[in-house]
Amino acid sequence: GTLVVLTGNQTSEIQRVHVYDLINDTTLVNNFTLPFENLGFVALSLNPDATLAVAAQHACGDTVWPSAVILDVATGTVLTEFRGGAAPLTFSPDGTHLVLSHCAAAGVYAVPE
Numbered sequence: 001g002t003l004v005v006l007t008g009n010q011t012s013e014i015q016r017v018h019v020y021d022l023i024n025d026t027t028l029v030n031n032f033t034l035p036f037e038n039l040g041f042v043a044l045s046l047n048p049d050a051t052l053a054v055a056a057q058h059a060c061g062d063t064v065w066p067s068a069v070i071l072d073v074a075t076g077t078v079l080t081e082f083r084g085g086a087a088p089l090t091f092s093p094d095g096t097h098l099v100l101s102h103c104a105a106a107g108v109y110a111v112p113e
Helices: none
Strands: 002-007 016-021 027-033 043-046 052-056 070-072 077-080 084-091 097-102 105-110
Touching: 002 043, 043 084, 052 084, 052 097, 070 084
Parallel strands: none
Antiparallel strands: 002 016, 016 027, 043 052, 052 070, 070 077, 084 097, 097 105
């Protein structure tokens, strides 16, 4: 299994993601800084095969900055940005869709390949 940890908090200028391999003695596999400062990401979720992660902040309505980003776990590269949807969030069991909250509602998005 894989463990992904988000460090920093809503007021931190810099937030980091740490990826651990739990099968091989909790080895640190990767760590990277989230590409946007001062956004206050508060939630992180992995897709079922642990190749993608989504980080999100609490946001309601349209924002100038992304409220959620899909990241390549191996490189930390941002693959997709979302505006207007945020935490809480989760991937579908098959990893093909992502559910993001929209204030009092939820949105379902296809995960880009």
